[in-house]
Amino acid sequence: MTGIIEGAIFAIVALVLISFAILTVVSRDIVRAALALVLAMFTVAAVYIMLNAQFLGIVQILVYVGAIGVLILFAVMLTKKNMGSDDDE
Template sequence: MDTSIIADVLEIIVFAVMALLAISFALLVVTAKDIVRSALSLIAVMFVVAGLYILLNAQFLGVIQVLVYVGAIGVLILFAVMLTKKQFGSDKDAE
């Protein structure tokens, strides 16, 4: 077999795996009941999308995806989630 055919098949397989990962993490973002898991899944989706950009020879977009979305927006979401006050129990428990 020609090496270019093997490279093309390997590239399609990697793309398919990354696309399935992106879809599964995106579904986890929507269906997760815990907001921290949802935020971490969103960051994972952003990493996979950056990998897809790099796979499609758009390296600049992949790097910008990691720096802006994963770095800035992801950290902002995690800090917002961690600093949100969560109530446990009710006021009747305090009496």
């Protein structure tokens, strides 16, 4: 019985991962795409933890979500141009 429950939870997490990955690719707003990528990285860490690779899941959260995700978000925020402004500076 627990195998069926674990399989169902794994399937739900995998569907959430696929939906965030698709949202990352399809999204036209770069900030939403970056946030979807960070959430996809979280769900990859959840998959690792569910597969009894806890160390790899924690490293995924620390390195990819923490460092790379924040780096992408800062790069997006610092390079984003204001649309609709009349300033050419």
